[in-house]
Amino acid sequence: MSDVPSDSFPDRKRGSGVKLVYDLLRDEILDLTLPPGTPIDEVQLAERFGMSRTPIREALVRLAGEGLVETLPNRSSMVANIDVLNLHTFFDALTLMYRVTTRLAAQHHRPEDLVLIRAHQRAYDAAMRSTDALGMIANNRAFHAAIAEAGRNPYYLTFFLRILDEGRRLLRMYYQSFEDRLPEEFSKEHDAIIAAIEARDIELCDRLARAHADQIIGRIQKVFTRDLRQDIAL
Amino acid sequence: MSDVPSDSFPDRKRGSGVKLVYDLLRDEILDLTLPPGTPIDEVQLAERFGMSRTPIREALVRLAGEGLVETLPNRSSMVANIDVLNLHTFFDALTLMYRVTTRLAAQHHRPEDLVLIRAHQRAYDAAMRSTDALGMIANNRAFHAAIAEAGRNPYYLTFFLRILDEGRRLLRMYYQSFEDRLPEEFSKEHDAIIAAIEARDIELCDRLARAHADQIIGRIQKVFTRDLRQDIAL
DNA sequence: GCCGCAATTCTTGTCGACAAATAAAATACA
């Protein structure tokens, strides 16, 4: 409340308010700036963004539609919780989508797709070298999203993006637990996947995607079981 | 405009307006009562439901989030079109979800799940015998949704429901083209799937689900290619 | 008669305000 909120977002164009709030809130949720369970007050947001409650509300409705915000009738909404007990169902879906999108990319990719995919992988690698966890997460998502785009199935793409975003929160937790120091395996696996896509080797893509998923899932699970054991031990 | 719209929806409880509009609009879109491309006027809907534009707007935002309504900035929204050119990607996703959910149902189902699944299949069969196309579509959806629920993966369930709803519009077209006279194969295939789930035979479930998908897809494709040929011929 | 520009109408995006529903606080009572 110390700064002047209305000056932070000067005269925006008509129709841009919702997108502004939506994008920012979404990022803050996925980066854990707003941890799960954080209550969301509409008036507070309205003051912060210097606009009426109406566009805020619309942004919240959209976020609720994506499952990032949970809303109880007549009561304050809050940032959606991460269902730790059902994590295995998430991992199952993640693995399947890794495999399917990578297979399809091997089948349907065009040369310009590979340029994009490689660019994201380079950015990922650079972020890794400078231990920039947020950059790694963003570029990892962009990398796999680009692969899914190359597969040219909008249904898989939409679903995969949703899974990846949900995973962004888990990855953030994972990286936090390692204090942003990270293994290099992921980057090498990315390179192998790119090569397999370029070679149009569908079966190899499948195996690599599955291994990549196993790699990530195994590490994340270790974090959560460790946390769980600590909770029980005390 | 002949009846009295404000009397059709008498004093509803606070918070029920959005759901009312959302459910009804959704049904009308999926049943093709509102064909793809139909423009949606907010004031008109507000008058029809006897409420302000605010809840209408929220319902539209949610429908847009599900891809059932397309909205252009500062311009009237409209019922989403069906992308006939990318139908094969839809069929691909549908087949995969049929297989995955049926496999998972074989693994994780409990006795009470089968009761529900059987009930929906009986209702489907009854609707078929009385050539009630809308009833068939609704119960077909409920049947497969119940299988997905028995698989106990909320991510697959959400995605599958979305695919099934998108398919509801295609099925409606299909049934319309056959003037609501329908083949009995679907019902028999449903019975076989139930038996395989109960026997917990994962591989059989996979084969049956794939065959079921092929069956439906083949028939729908025939309708669309036939329409296409007519368009070209004239 | 046709095309380009201006005025108007029409629809959406945003606003401020009010009322219902719930949560919190204060009070009364055993």
Added chain:
DNA sequence: TGTATTTTATTTGTCGACAAGAATTGCGGC
């Protein structure tokens, strides 16, 4: 002192109104 009840306060759901932008109509020029 603890509990039930009333009162207050906070927060959401809905409303009517206004303004910006787009579509349409009307007008004038060629």
